[in-house]
Amino acid sequence: xxxxxxxxxxxxxxxxxxxxxxxxxxIMDGNGRWAAGRGKPRSDGxxxxxxxxxxxxxFSSDLGIKYLTLYAFxxxxxxxxxxxxxxxxYLIGWAIERELPDLIRNNVRIRLVGDIERIPADARRRLxxxxxxxxxxxxxxxxxxxxxxxxxxxxxxxxxLARRAAAGELDPADISEEMMADRxxxxxxxxxxLLIRTGGEHRISNFLLWQIAYSELxxxxxxxxxxxxxAYARAIIDFQSRERRFGMTSAQVSGLTSDSEK
Ligand code: IPE
Ligand code: IPE
Ligand code: MG
Numbered sequence: 381x382x383x384x385x386x387x388x389x390x391x392x393x394x395x396x397x398x399x400x401x402x403x404x405x406x407i408m409d410g411n412g413r414w415a416a417g418r419g420k421p422r423s424d425g426x427x428x429x430x431x432x433x434x435x436x437x438x439f440s441s442d443l444g445i446k447y448l449t450l451y452a453f454x455x456x457x458x459x460x461x462x463x464x465x466x467x468x469x470y471l472i473g474w475a476i477e478r479e480l481p482d483l484i485r486n487n488v489r490i491r492l493v494g495d496i497e498r499i500p501a502d503a504r505r506r507l508x509x510x511x512x513x514x515x516x517x518x519x520x521x522x523x524x525x526x527x528x529x530x531x532x533x534x535x536x537x538x539x540x541l542a543r544r545a546a547a548g549e550l551d552p553a554d555i556s557e558e559m560m561a562d563r564x565x566x567x568x569x570x571x572x573x574l575l576i577r578t579g580g581e582h583r584i585s586n587f588l589l590w591q592i593a594y595s596e597l598x599x600x601x602x603x604x605x606x607x608x609x610x611a612y613a614r615a616i617i618d619f620q621s622r623e624r625r626f627g628m629t630s631a632q633v634s635g636l637t638s639d640s641e642k
Contacts, residue, residue, distance in 0.1 A: 391613035395443070399620050401573035403447035404440060405595070407587055408432070410579025410603030417603075423467040428605035430475045434482075439609045441486055441520045443616070447569055448522050451587050455495065455529035472526065473503030476510045483510070487519030493565040494528030523566065530589035537563035566591055574619045578604045578611075596622050 408429060415425030433450065440448040453468060476490075483490065490510045499507065507526070540563050544550040561567065572588065572595045580601040584592070596619050602611045625633050 386610065386614075388610050388613065391610055391617065394617050395613060396620050397444075400443050400445060401616070401619055402445065403449070403570050403572045403574075404445055405449040405451070405572035405575045405588060405592070406436065407451045407575070407577040407579075407585060408604045408607075409577060409581060409585075411605060413579065414603040414605040422464055423471075425603075425605055426468055426471055430471065432604055432607050433475070434479065435608050436612060437483075437488060437520065437522060438486070439612050441488065445520060447572075448520060449493070449525060449566070449569075449572060449588070450522065451525045451528065451585075453494075453526045453528070454586060455527055455532055456586060458498070458527070469500050469503045472499075473506040476524075477506045480510050480513060483514055483522070484517065487517045488514060489517040489519070489521045490514045491521055491523045493523050493525045495532060496526060498527045521569070523569065525587070528565075529586040531586055533564050534560075534590060560590070564590060571595060573624075574598060574615065576600065576612075576615050578602050578607045594624070594626055596624065 411425030411429045412422040413425070414428065415422050418424075433452075436450070437448065452472065457468075458465065490507075492507055492511050496504060496507065507524070537560055541550065541555055541559065545552050545555075566588070571591045571593065575588070575592050575595045576598045577583075578600055580599070580603075582599050588595075598615045598618055600607070600611060600615065623630060623633060
C-alpha cells in the first residue's frame with residue numbers, strides 16, 4: 381500500500397487516533413551517508429538532520445504522543461574524528477538554543493539523558509538552559525540522549541544500588557525490576573512502545589537496552605535527513621498493525637479467551 385504517491389493527508393487518514401503510541405524512541409541514523417551521497421562533508425548531513433528533528437517533534441506533538449526519545453549522540457560516537465565531534469557539539473548547542481522559543485510555545489519539555497558532564501561547556505550550558513526553561517511544560521516530553529549508552533546507564537544503576545547495599549540501607553534480596561528502572565535516566569517514563577531506526581542498519585547500537593524489552597521495532601532505509609512526517613506516519617501505521625502480546629497468546633490479548641482458559 382505504501383508508495384510514493386501517498387501524501388501526508390492520505391497517510392494521516394490511515395492512523396487510528398485511539399491507538400497512538402505513548403512513547404516513541406528514534407535512532408537517528410544516516411546523516412553521513414546522506415551527505416556522502418551528495419558529495420558533501422558529513423557535517424552537512426548533521427546540519428540537515430536538525431530539520432528532521434524539528435519535524436519529528438512537531439509531528440509527535442500533533443499526534444498526541446507523550447514521550448519522544450531521540451538518540452542524538454552515543455558514548456561510542458566520542459571515538460569519531462575530533463572535527464566531526466566538535467561540529468556535532470556546536471550544532472547541538474546552536475539548534476537547542478534556536479528551537480527553544482518554539483519548544484516553549486508548543487509546550488514541549490526537554491529532558492537530558494546520558495553522561496551530560498562529558499558535553500563541552502558551551503553546548504552543555506545551552507542544553508541545561510533549555511531543560512530549565514521548559515521544566516514547566518506539560519505537553520510532549522522530549523528526551524534527548526547525548527553521550528548516552530545503555531550499558532553506561534545500567535552500570536550506573538548497578539553502582540547506585542550497590543552503594544546502598546554496602547551502606548546497609550538495602551538488602552540485595554529486595555532489589556526489584558522497579559528499583560533498577562527507577563535508577564535509569566528514564567526513571568518515571570513508560571517504556572517505548574515503538575522504536576524506529578532510520579538509515580537502514582538493523583541494530584540497536586547500545587540504545588535503551590533495558591527499556592526496549594517489549595518495544596515494537598521498526599527499521600527503515602530512509603536516511604535521517606530525509607525522514608519527514610510522511611516517513612514517520614508510515615512507521616506509526618506499521619506500529620498500529622502489530623499485535624503486542626507481552627508473552628500471552630493472541631486469543632488472550634484480543635480478549636476472546638474465556639476466563640477458565642486464562
Ligand atoms: C547519525 O548519523 C548521527 C550520529 C550518529 C551522531 P551518522 O553520522 O551515523 O550517519 P552514517 O551512519 O554515517 O550515515
Ligand atoms: C547510533 O548510530 C547512534 C546515534 C544515532 C546517535 P551510529 O551510526 O553511531 O551506530 P553504528 O556505529 O553504526 O552502530
Ligand atoms: Mg551511523
